[in-house]
Amino acid sequence: MVPGQLQGRSEQVGMALDTWVMQPGWNFLDEYGDEEYLDKMGAIGVGNLAFGAALPLESNPANYHGSIKGSPPFDFQGQETRILRFLEAAWRRDFGVYAYGTNPHMALSEEVSRNFRTRRRLNADGEVEEQEFTWGTCANDEEYLGFYLGRLRDAHQAFPRLAGFLNDGPEFGYEISPELFGGMLTIFSCFGACCQRKAADLSYDLRRLRVAAAELMRSLHALDDGLIERALRRQGDPADMLAAVAGDPAIVDWFLFKRASIADYIRRLCTGVKEIHPDLEMGIGSRLPAFTPLTAYDLQHLAGHAHFFLPKLYLWMGGFDGLYGTVYRWVATLARWNPGLSEERLLAFLCSLFGFRLPEVESLDDLRRHIRPGFSDTMEITYVGDPFPAAFFSEIVAGQVRKMIAQVGDAGRVRPWLDCHHGGRTLTPHEIDQVLAAAAGAGLRTYLNYCRIDAGNWEVAVKHARQTD
Numbered sequence: 001m002v003p004g005q006l007q008g009r010s011e012q013v014g015m016a017l018d019t020w021v022m023q024p025g026w027n028f029l030d031e032y033g034d035e036e037y038l039d040k041m042g043a044i045g046v047g048n049l050a051f052g053a054a055l056p057l058e059s060n061p062a063n064y065h066g067s068i069k070g071s072p073p074f075d076f077q078g079q080e081t082r083i084l085r086f087l088e089a090a091w092r093r094d095f096g097v098y099a100y101g102t103n104p105h106m107a108l109s110e111e112v113s114r115n116f117r118t119r120r121r122l123n124a125d126g127e128v129e130e131q132e133f134t135w136g137t138c139a140n141d142e143e144y145l146g147f148y149l150g151r152l153r154d155a156h157q158a159f160p161r162l163a164g165f166l167n168d169g170p171e172f173g174y175e176i177s178p179e180l181f182g183g184m185l186t187i188f189s190c191f192g193a194c195c196q197r198k199a200a201d202l203s204y205d206l207r208r209l210r211v212a213a214a215e216l217m218r219s220l221h222a223l224d225d226g227l228i229e230r231a232l233r234r235q236g237d238p239a240d241m242l243a244a245v246a247g248d249p250a251i252v253d254w255f256l257f258k259r260a261s262i263a264d265y266i267r268r269l270c271t272g273v274k275e276i277h278p279d280l281e282m283g284i285g286s287r288l289p290a291f292t293p294l295t296a297y298d299l300q301h302l303a304g305h306a307h308f309f310l311p312k313l314y315l316w317m318g319g320f321d322g323l324y325g326t327v328y329r330w331v332a333t334l335a336r337w338n339p340g341l342s343e344e345r346l347l348a349f350l351c352s353l354f355g356f357r358l359p360e361v362e363s364l365d366d367l368r369r370h371i372r373p374g375f376s377d378t379m380e381i382t383y384v385g386d387p388f389p390a391a392f393f394s395e396i397v398a399g400q401v402r403k404m405i406a407q408v409g410d411a412g413r414v415r416p417w418l419d420c421h422h423g424g425r426t427l428t429p430h431e432i433d434q435v436l437a438a439a440a441g442a443g444l445r446t447y448l449n450y451c452r453i454d455a456g457n458w459e460v461a462v463k464h465a466r467q468t469d
């Protein structure tokens, strides 16, 4: 690189990031020639690519070992030959290629997905209700893992040069809003037969845990200053805090059960992949450290199984999956359930539950200002809204990155997914720049760029990349 070619690059050199790029679909093949795309990646030192869409492959029934058979349909729009040609070109140039599209939820037909158990959620009225959504599959459905490993065997046989796979869920919910995807993502799951059986295997009594969860649900609808005080004295452990709210220590057992069942699922998944081929790598997705105690992905205990981890650096307001939006939904829901409590008090409770305090936020309006009016509870994408304050990046983002590295114990194996929206107010290139600067400053060495590669986001990726020239 010519010295001074990129303004602001020099101060980044010491903290430049090994950049991986993930494409959500195959549409990029319409925009780029194979070599043109690979040149663009290679120019900033990208040596590893991931693909979100399904791979063009047929299911071999022998790979499913008696679990559900069937070939998940995926519309390649006649691009199969084009996709194979691109993959050949990438392999010829020694790019590591990782498949995300092998996650069953990416391409489940209704016919196949009906065979899996979706999580059963506890409602406010104490009833357990089925959730219908392909993302709602329960990790404790035995058929699911068998089917998934079948797909991975298919992929390895058809594409033996694949370097590995990226896993995304299933996870337990970490939200509170009954409105978000019909309550699919709330903490109050799963109480289905899948978890009943798993709980018995792991020596937990799910019926007892359900009684405690129902009490937590009731208490969250009847919060007062005394309950919040009691919870705040337990801050540091989210399950302990929620147990204090419910007045029932079995809440801690409930989260221990969730954690044990996820650990068992991930262990068996990673072992299954090693059995397919010992060189295949497995990257395990998770949420930010603020939310993983609720989703039950305990990276410290999973670190021995996976090659690397992909905590989601998802930060936007509104839509779904973003940090600001999650805090907003918790406060808005609890405020609706508890009109007598101030938003400031509820924010204090949630800050302790999640382990961070958002700067310049003391009310719901302080959160809503970051998104176009009327968009905070929708899935719509908007570019309008106040940017997040600088302290959010330097304090909260940096803190979350330090935690994920500490949990895994090796910065080289922490490769967060970075995206800029799933609906809601999209992060601007300047905010993405601040995220990467804060993350690199906190010790991050590598990340997976899942941002749309438009001019602004790509310029930021180039600025932070560890270039080879």
Ligand SMILES: [Zn+2]
Pocket (backbone or CB within 6 Å): 118, 119, 120, 138, 139, 140, 141, 190, 191, 192, 193, 194, 195, 196
């Ligand atoms: Zn279940």
